[in-house]
Amino acid sequence: MTAIDLEKARKAAEAASAKLAEAEAVESARQAEKAAERLERQREKDAAFVSQWEALDAELQEVGLKSAADAVYEGVDPIAAVAQVWVERAKRNAIRSHARSAYYRLHGRHPDDQFARELAERDMRIADRLEESIYKASMRHGADHAEKLEAEWMVE
Numbered sequence: 001m002t003a004i005d006l007e008k009a010r011k012a013a014e015a016a017s018a019k020l021a022e023a024e025a026v027e028s029a030r031q032a033e034k035a036a037e038r039l040e041r042q043r044e045k046d047a048a049f050v051s052q053w054e055a056l057d058a059e060l061q062e063v064g065l066k067s068a069a070d071a072v073y074e075g076v077d078p079i080a081a082v083a084q085v086w087v088e089r090a091k092r093n094a095i096r097s098h099a100r101s102a103y104y105r106l107h108g109r110h111p112d113d114q115f116a117r118e119l120a121e122r123d124m125r126i127a128d129r130l131e132e133s134i135y136k137a138s139m140r141h142g143a144d145h146a147e148k149l150e151a152e153w154m155v156e
Helices: 003-063 070-073 078-107 126-153
Strands: none
Touching: 003 078, 070 078, 070 126, 078 126
16 A cells, blocks of 8 residues: 555545544534433422322322221221232332432432331231221121110110
8 A cells, every 4th residue: 555545544534533523422412412301301300299299198198098997897808908008008108219319309419307208117917907907897896786776775
């Protein structure tokens, strides 16, 4: 290869290198813009979530408020009632965890310990809870029946 051929090859390589650098710069700028847009959309979502997480948590709390004893009293399967309480509790913890993460992304610092605190872990003791719920429901049914008997069979 001659010196002229080498020089031509060098210039072609330099031109290709410059073209590649330009394409990489354009792609990098495009990716940075996409990342900035994504970050802004995430900040908007985080702000919206942080403002309403308590309402979402309260909705699940209301669903999980019915005790297993109330469910048995009403004739609902006690196992399903106990499971529902724990499912809603797990969902509430997921909401609270997401709220803490959203707060961190939004403010760049962790929230104080009282913000969206995770519900404490508890031992399920399902057999004990079923026994307790059946017992409480049976006591309520007995009391209802006693009131009915007194109303019908006792002189006031």
